[in-house]
Amino acid sequence: MNAFQSSRPWYRSPLSLAITSALAWAIAAPVSAQESSEAQAQSDTSSAERAATLDRVVVTANKRVENIRDVAASISVIGERQLENLGASSLADYASLIPGMQVQDNGSPGQTSVSLRGIAALSSGASVATYIDEVPVGSSGIYQGANTLMLDVLPYDISRVEVLRGPQGTLYGAGAIGGLLKYVTRAPDVSGDEFRLGFGMRTVNDGGDAWNTRFGASVPLKEDRLGLRMSFARNGLPGYTDNVVDGREDINDSEQMGARAALFWDGDAFDLNLSVLQQRISADDRGGTALDPETMEPLFGDLVDRTWQHQPFSKELTLTSLSLDWDMGWADFVSATGWSQTDTMTQIDSTIQFGEVANALLGLPEPGSSFVRYEFDLDKVTQEFRLSSKSGGRFEWLVGIFYTKEDALQTQLAWLGQLDGSPLPAPYDEMFSTLTFLGLPSTYKELAVFANGSWRIGERFKLDAGVRQARNEQRFSQNVSEGILVPIGNTPGESEEDVFTWSISPQFKLGEDAMLYARAATGYQPGGPNVAIVGIPPKVDSSMLSSYELGLKAQFAEQRVQLDLAVFRIDWEDIQVASSFNGIGGLVNGGEATSEGAELSTLFRATDALTVGFNVAYTKADIKNDFEPTVIPQDGFDVILNTGLAGDRMPYVPKLSWALTAEYAFAVGGFNGQAGAALRGVGKRLNDTTERQRITAPGDPSTVLDEEITAPLELDSYRALDLYAGIGKGNWELRIYANNITDEGAWSSLTPINSAITGTHVQVAAVPIRPRTFGIEFDYRF
Template structure:
């Protein structure tokens, strides 16, 4: 720790020694008040001309805007709640007109990542990183953040789940055991290809509410979503345990208090070598009390046809998945500046069978003795209360999440009696957080908060003949955690911003064995203990010019330990910790210029790595495997050659190694971390062309490549995987109210081998692959009223 502190101090001193230069931004200081007065002040401070097309606009309210920013950024902030939009009509002249509300607007060019395009005439709103908990502009965010605008999620195939996120972010990867039972990874922080009892390495959030702790990705269908943010990790200071790789934050569209709206979409898909699929979803927004209360309801359902044939049971297309769910959001605005949001979410996923095939067998086939179905039931409720002042915002969020995951694995030995291993996990997460944040002003701002969390996981197992499996040893883990955190930004010299923060957490952990069957199943370590963690962070941003910024960041993240079942014993695993140093450069932004790029190089040290393994009986379990390191380079770029056309590209290189394995852990032929592709790339484009006064054509496409990786830790899990490329194309033609879409997924009908494990019991004698869904064509229709 002392070496890290010396390194951080030295880096900051070096940054502070760089002489300052004049910034392209100007100091803005506008109090809250009528829009007419606010634009007069802005005109003087930014030396621009602003005209109102409608005098009534001058009476609308505008928030306080303070800080160093461009005139465009200040103008967009002033108009964020005024139902008006700015248009550039001259070199330094703007015209403000009433906004024409667009319910579910037609997708605009390239809104995936922090590199989205900006038209030259009507400016796009600057990207705000809400995951910073201070609503920082991307240009002020001290790290690697990417944003996917909600409309981009629905191009071609509305309401997809996590696969829509993975498709658009090169540094985000996922296992592929099936919707509702996968794990997500960011920046090469990965522990295995199958779901064990460890805490997730990526924190997933719906608004301010965490979706998972010791649970899989719930794969919520992304209907009616405002945006998705990916903050590369660690993110320990603001988000605590389980954010080693980073966080993924999904932001819902809030209820509108003055508009009655109805939207819907439906589609049918045909899959080569498989069954057809159908999907549909809808949204209704109801103003209960104009200006004071609004209700937004979302419902959806989908049936994804299977494409794996089971030769052992003479069944075709066995891996069908059914999903249905919904959300409800109630927004109340009881007084000026106060907002209360009450939300609820439910979703059920039912997988009829597993997604894997046998390596060396005919494509898309396997031989198994029993069906290996699974299900995931997810429920969430949350309440968020916020209040805005001119300089500060208070946010209080409280919620509860319940998730139940049931899985069945074929444990039959070759030629033996059909055997099954059943596992049921019930997860309860209750959390509350209260924070106060100041708005960034002249480089100074802060956030301070406190949180309480309770998480309980109960894992029960059955093992034995398929007709009557018996109770097997299970485990229950629980954690109660209290946390204080703070982060502050300041400018010691011109153009240099320093950000420092820390998180203090005290946790009480306890666990016990369930259904202990044999005297050998004994606890080898106390099942109850306390842990105290301190997670410091520091970052620095230096403006080379108005378009270019250097970024340095150092932060830590951790996962608490717990109890696991291993080789008939209930054993304790220790917490693990990741320390990351990163240096990056950013040039350009979505609201200026035709081109922008961001590149980052990072070094991560991972100690006491928690990894999912397979014990000598074939049962999945978890162990601390030792210490490792990861070198990462990633770059992203956006290019808008002409209005209406935008390209995005992402690329990464990972070099990982378990360089200090613990005794008793046998590594595979290579000592790389599992599920970490050595290279990866992503390319996408979006094209918009008006065909008539009302009719518009939208075209988009994505291509992704995941390099070589391996299944997990140990000789049994040393199987190669990855080296997969896939491409998708989507098109929509229609008006603002109606449209017809056509999507083609897996354009080249690639089979591949994605990151997953079918059944761990077959690994010693049967090799497995997890293929991509074959080429799928979807015809869809959408409407809004």
């Protein structure tokens, strides 16, 4: 089955554990990406306030509250106002506003992969770390599908989303090899009441419609000391793809629900924040279109898929966090504690892959139908203590210690029945309906110490540096209790490793509103114990990378123009990739890759009412050498697999992506409003790397008996236009939006689906970008 999950064909599934990529194709994802500006977190639409706050966006990238213009790193901020204007409900809705960010949508919220600056999700571990305020969420290990099940927080009661590009290993540790995605929630107000009530509707072209509602309240329990904030939101996401097998329409509708309660104590010496957040995502099925593997044209029409089994998805996150900020006079002490539980279930139709087991292996008169169900259970505890100097001095310092423990379980069930979905006839139902059932319990423990310092030399020069020493210990077991596809038995494994990361960043003030900086940093993606399979090493080592960046941040023309420019090069070593044969495989350390490029973000306040932005990202991410081969002995021959060849482009990384944005704010007759547009473009992408499979004489790799090379599929470039407008007066506001207004047809991902029995190329599963979507929202604040 598929411990790591992937989108490769059955015979080369990159992240599989035990049967065939058949089990993996649906959990894998691909996508497009884009870019945009570093936008401000603001709640008022007046142009005067936007002008006043343009240069005062605050971030916590260095675990201090700082002006974004003073941070020597590439950071984008998406504010609450922007999320509302766009009608955003998931990462994919605002990824185009982040230069160099790719989000692969697998057909429903919560089934996403995220990469930054070409550091693609080739492993089953995350390449981008996720934080909610001070607490990391999601798994650091390799057995929870972190690469394709990225946390997709419902963007309500979120003050802003911070995205840090480039490795953040020194301050944020494991998994931040490509960057950091940080959700900053709204804090309770201790000085006054705030209530908010809203509702809305959205509809998709040639699809369904759905409603949403939300409520938020902030109440001071003790004036100027203690505040309580509560919120609830429900989003309905209408479906738009149909299923030719059973005639169902709009099968991929889904629902998001989120609730949060937070207590905040504002003391003289210390602040205390206790928060409980719960979010649930549920989808009846996933969006998809069945394509002809030769012509790449839809087999049954636009937005029509072919599946015999339902493909539900659900994800529930409960996060409790407690943070203490103590002003000790000479320094600040922070304690951040987090407890989280994440339960995920995803089911994929595997009829094409396994249905022929019924007739070809069992001798029944016709093929059957099949599904594979994955369940992921993760309990995670984190604790961070840090001590930092006061801000503003010539030398600023920070030291800390971090601990995390994860108890995780992944289970996989492959089921076989008749083509109509009923059980196999007796006695086959009891003997063969469970093709495989396995459990993969694992634990992950990490302890790290870190330090960071900033030294101001004169009025213009500043030097930042940081180090982190981490040690992780992991335990794992491969427990197969039923089935005919994987040998029954229990096989334990363990690993431990020490990892050192560092960063250094000099910066030079060219003037009051201009800064030139350089940054060199390292990051890592944890390894771990491997599956017990012939040809696969007992453990996989951490992936490591080094990043070099040169950037310019400037404002000029009386602060009406803002410009951010960065060029970078990343060297990636010991890349974790999957190697599999006949669907059985695990992770190996493949080789090296480089990613280099440039990102430009500009924001121009043409008038007090009109703001125009343009953003572009160029990324060239290529494999440097043939990935290390995996040798799999067979009866009378060897199979030698390379899952990437020198010169291959990283999957789902466009060389060019861009966005042009504009917003006009107005005030007339006591009404305030705004109208805006975003035109976004994504270049061509590839869905995978090249695989080379060689059949050689036993023990003699020089004698090649047969060779097969599978090239990746290409996704065309596309452009999409989003429009929005809003008007309000006093306590109420009405907003409308239209996303993908021209109804551009394009693919977010492509995944070949082949028979695991015969190897026949049957179809390509394509996930479309969301068709034209209209929405209307109303909010009342009192």
